[in-house]
């Protein structure tokens with residue numbers, strides 16, 4: 169039974185890739201610095217108005233709100249969740265376009281949630297964008313301490329303190345301005361304040377732009393495990409101003425690339441092949457390469473979320489490498505390893521296990537290691553992670569059901585995976601012993 173579910177998931181994953189490619193427009197000119205991949209073309213970052221919205225990913229009948237004709241939005245990806253559908257706007261300089269944000273603000277009160285690192289860089293700009301020619305709106309802000317170790321209940325309370333002291337009501341809008349930590353916490357605060365208020369994501373790290381701001385997973389960590397407390401809560405829109413990446417440190421950029429690699433491995437082989445050819449452009453922050461990687465990642469995530477919002481199956485495949493990775497983050501103390509770094513090492517471990525099970529060729533394992541190494545990401549866990557430590561932390565992972573740990577493993581050709589509890593336990597033991605010193 170479980171085996172057939174796994175095969176179904178693999179089939180759904182690969183068939184949905186085909187569906188995406190069928191809907192994407194063909195023949196859009198490739199940017200000069202980035203060779204066009206075989207299946208998806210790479211649009212220029214600043215598209216001309218005439219072809220600006222050609223790459224829009226259309227998933228259903230009701231139209232998503234379009235940006236104004238003169239907008240710098242180069243791509244709109246639709247997250248098709250019926251009456252809770254929302255757009256992901258992608259482009260350079262989008263924070264200079266007040267209308268894009270203002271059209272998604274409900275009510276007259278806004279609370280911007282950000283941190284001590286991002287506030288000096290972008291809070292003023294975002295406040296301007298929210299209030300420009302819009303005297304009816306007033307903006308409050310709460311500036312949280314920076315870092316994964318503050319993704320906890322105490323810090324979350326500071327958001328509620330500010331909201332209650334400011335007498336915000338049900339018509340207010342919360343705006344997350346920052347990376348995945350801020351997005352997850354602000355989203356969870358929005359989900360629970362007065363049992364749910366409007367919420368906008370302005371992701372400013374690559375990790376948040378390609379993954380965490382999309383799909384409505386919100387929450388905080390518990391000292392015993394990552395992201396164990398949270399809610400599914402979708403934003404009104406996601407606004408990705410790719411210019412914000414200009415201030416992002418290299419290590420954080422690489423961390424986001426781990427999730428970009430994931431999409432290729434689990435469901436989009438042509439995207440993985442494009443990454444193999446364009447990793448140096450991504451690391452050098454070539455704007456066209458980054459814009460394409462963000463667009464393609466958001467399209468993949470939107471497609472999965474539209475099919476399985478609450479993670480009853482297919483969505484779990486987005487967690488390739490995360491069970492091992494979350495164990496590393498919890499085991500080393502939140503923040504010591506960046507999320508993407510832990511996911512990278514975890515992806516290599518999951519790939520190793522898939523290979524031990526005979527589910528993938530040696531060549532795929534090598535390509536995974538090569539691309540992550542090239543991106544300067546770790547490919548082994550830290551020495552402090554023992555086999556026992558992995559096992560005890562993985563035992564409280566969210567993907568444990570009825571005492572059985574289910575894992576996302578690669579199976580079949582590049583771009584295919586399964587979410588399954590049906591694997592030989594010996595392979596898991598062998599992988600843990602191969603990567604841990606004791």
Ligand SMILES: NC(=O)c1ccc[n+]([C@@H]2O[C@H](COP(=O)([O-])OP(=O)(O)OC[C@H]3O[C@@H](n4cnc5c(N)ncnc54)[C@H](O)[C@@H]3O)[C@@H](O)[C@H]2O)c1
Nearest residue numbers: 285347348349350372373375376379380385412415416507
């Ligand atoms: N909800 C989801 O679906 C999902 C998916 C993936 C990851 N996550 C979560 O996201 C978190 C990791 O996100 P992250 O990697 O963005 O980490 P982060 O939010 O801690 O941001 C990384 C660092 O970059 C700084 N920063 C942010 N934007 C910047 C900018 N433009 N310029 C300079 N510095 C900037 C931050 O202040 C921080 O120091 C983890 O908690 C992870 O669990 C959630």
